[in-house]
Amino acid sequence: MTYARRTWIVLWKDLLSERRSKETLNALFFFALLLLFLFQFALGADRERLTAALPGLLWLGFILSGLVGLGRAFLAERENDCWEGLLLVPGDKSAIYLGKVAGNLILMLLVEAILLVLFAVFFDIDLGAHPIRLIVVIGLGTLGFAAVGTLFAAMTAHVRAREVLFPVLLLPVQVPVLLGAVKATEAVLLGEPLSAVGHWLGLLAAADTIYLTVGVLTFDAILEA
Amino acid sequence: MPDNWSFVLAAYGLAALVLGGYWRRLLRLERELVALERRRGATRDEPRSAPTSPGPPIPRR
Amino acid sequence: MTSRERALGWLAGLGLTAGLVMAFGVAPREATQGNVQRIMYLHVPAILVAYLAFGVVLVASVIYLWGRAAGADRLAHASAEVGVVFTGINIATGAIWGKPTWGTWWTWDARLTSVSIMFVIYLGYLLLRAMIEDRERAARFAAVLGIVAALDIPLVHFSVYWWRTLHQPPTLLRPGSPPMDPTFVLALMVNLAAFMLLYGYFTAKRVRLLRQEEEVFA
Numbered sequence: 165m166t167y168a169r170r171t172w173i174v175l176w177k178d179l180l181s182e183r184r185s186k187e188t189l190n191a192l193f194f195f196a197l198l199l200l201f202l203f204q205f206a207l208g209a210d211r212e213r214l215t216a217a218l219p220g221l222l223w224l225g226f227i228l229s230g231l232v233g234l235g236r237a238f239l240a241e242r243e244n245d246c247w248e249g250l251l252l253v254p255g256d257k258s259a260i261y262l263g264k265v266a267g268n269l270i271l272m273l274l275v276e277a278i279l280l281v282l283f284a285v286f287f288d289i290d291l292g293a294h295p296i297r298l299i300v301v302i303g304l305g306t307l308g309f310a311a312v313g314t315l316f317a318a319m320t321a322h323v324r325a326r327e328v329l330f331p332v333l334l335l336p337v338q339v340p341v342l343l344g345a346v347k348a349t350e351a352v353l354l355g356e357p358l359s360a361v362g363h364w365l366g367l368l369a370a371a372d373t374i375y376l377t378v379g380v381l382t383f384d385a386i387l388e389a
Numbered sequence: 390m391p392d393n394w395s396f397v398l399a400a401y402g403l404a405a406l407v408l409g410g411y412w413r414r415l416l417r418l419e420r421e422l423v424a425l426e427r428r429r430g431a432t433r434d435e436p437r438s439a440p441t442s443p444g445p446p447i448p449r450r
Numbered sequence: 451m452t453s454r455e456r457a458l459g460w461l462a463g464l465g466l467t468a469g470l471v472m473a474f475g476v477a478p479r480e481a482t483q484g485n486v487q488r489i490m491y492l493h494v495p496a497i498l499v500a501y502l503a504f505g506v507v508l509v510a511s512v513i514y515l516w517g518r519a520a521g522a523d524r525l526a527h528a529s530a531e532v533g534v535v536f537t538g539i540n541i542a543t544g545a546i547w548g549k550p551t552w553g554t555w556w557t558w559d560a561r562l563t564s565v566s567i568m569f570v571i572y573l574g575y576l577l578l579r580a581m582i583e584d585r586e587r588a589a590r591f592a593a594v595l596g597i598v599a600a601l602d603i604p605l606v607h608f609s610v611y612w613w614r615t616l617h618q619p620p621t622l623l624r625p626g627s628p629p630m631d632p633t634f635v636l637a638l639m640v641n642l643a644a645f646m647l648l649y650g651y652f653t654a655k656r657v658r659l660l661r662q663e664e665e666v667f668a
Contacts, residue, residue: 392479392484392485392486393484393485393486393550394485394486396486396489396546396547396549396550397485397486397488397489399546400489400492400493400542400543400546400547401470401489401492403539403542403543403546404492404496404539404542404543407535407538407539407542408535408539408648411532411535411652412652415652415655415656415659418659418663419655419659422659422662422663422666425666426662426665426666429666
């Protein structure tokens, strides 16, 4: 079985079980909706303030829903005693990591799309002016988040206080991605070209590369036993 | 510009406190480990080696 | 206690004494800031040694994952702990230095922010270690986190730097700046050496204690 095929099988398994149960996606949808209320309560009806804070709020929403979603990334394996199943996969275990990252990426992007629509509708904000640029920025940011998040989720899956430990480990490490993504999103929403935030995109791409490489190289050590 | 000696004193005092505190933590850990080791040794194979230092007797279980 | 460790401890004590003499006796009063600038001899070496400590964590983590040598794991654990202590000293003395010179204990400037993020990351590292009971598993996970954390430091640094900056650029390593009074540099170097010795002493002692702990609880 080739490497790509093993990655695909892990991804397919996760997508299929999510499509059948819709456990995570439904919960995250409601969570996103609730976040919208929270933001509204926190900032009030002042549109100026809302627009100024929009990129930060948007990414806060992505990160919070991402934390909830990623925290469940290895739940099925742990609760159904399938961890040994993962261990028994022949060959390079990093294929599992890449499959999991891809699954989490897709899940997060779906939730983010929902959040974007909700923001556009409820806060009456035009997000569709430069869709390609927005997709590039959000994709780069989310990839970095999913790459580390998957690694740390596997790590904390066996720890007693994982609900606390997971965000405590993940959030500080994700500061560069968060800053870069917020700044780049801000520029895109202001209608600036991507070249204006080239250094931020470079940083995001570098972060994604580093995280994915470390994840691929070290996932073996995390999965053992 | 005023000298602000109190701030200098505070900074060095705080650093001394932190470093001293960490050092004392290590020393306490060391004492505990030595005591534990002796107790283990004592229970495992009776007098493995009599404590060379005439320190306070370690209570045996 | 090994004799080497004891010697290192005495050397560190001697170095710290020499550092204090240099900082307060030899180095002149700085012209613009006054004597409060003497905090620098504590503030700067602390962070440089912390970076060294986290670099050691990175190397030890890689070595551990490579060959699973328990010694490398103990070194990483000890070094991270000492590094966190030194980072804490850097942040605390920075706040105390900032109050009289900037008029505030804390500002969200680039270097303050990036150092405090680093502090939080390595606190998390120690937390992870403390929360996993199985020693071998804790070692593996901590090694992965140690690698991610160390590679994250430059990213944090750049991102926060671009995000906002007020701090004066590093006085020592700024190219083309007027050279500092050699006594300032000398005092800084003596203190740096003293802190490195202290780091070596603490780390060596902690590594040995970790080994004994494993033997006792084995």
